[in-house]
Amino acid sequence: MQDQMRLGLPHLTTSAPESPVIVCHCAVVSDRDVHTAVAQGARTVGAVCRSTGAAQDCGSCIFTVKALVCQHQAQDRELLEVDGAAS
Numbered sequence: 709m710q711d712q713m714r715l716g717l718p719h720l721t722t723s724a725p726e727s728p729v730i731v732c733h734c735a736v737v738s739d740r741d742v743h744t745a746v747a748q749g750a751r752t753v754g755a756v757c758r759s760t761g762a763a764q765d766c767g768s769c770i771f772t773v774k775a776l777v778c779q780h781q782a783q784d785r786e787l788l789e790v791d792g793a794a795s
């Protein structure tokens with residue numbers, strides 16, 4: 709069941725995927741590539757796209773890339789809120 713859910717909606721998973729999911733088929737960029745770009749400092753969709761090569765051709769992957777970046781930002785905010793609550 710989880711495999712079926714991951715096939716169509718890689719950006720909606722709540723845990724780290726066991727295997728990479730291709731989000732940009734033109735440049736063969738995976739969700740892990742996007743996560744790595746964000747972890748290395750890319751903070752905007754444009755920065756992630758320039759770093760990974762995603763969304764530079766047909767552009768159909770841009771919304772998935774955006775969702776992954778937003779997912780990271782939400783996780784970062786949650787961590788900041790937890791840090792703030794603990795101090």
Ligand code: FES
Pocket residue numbers: 731732733734735762763764765766767768769770
């Ligand atoms: S699928 Fe990403 S640019 Fe075409």
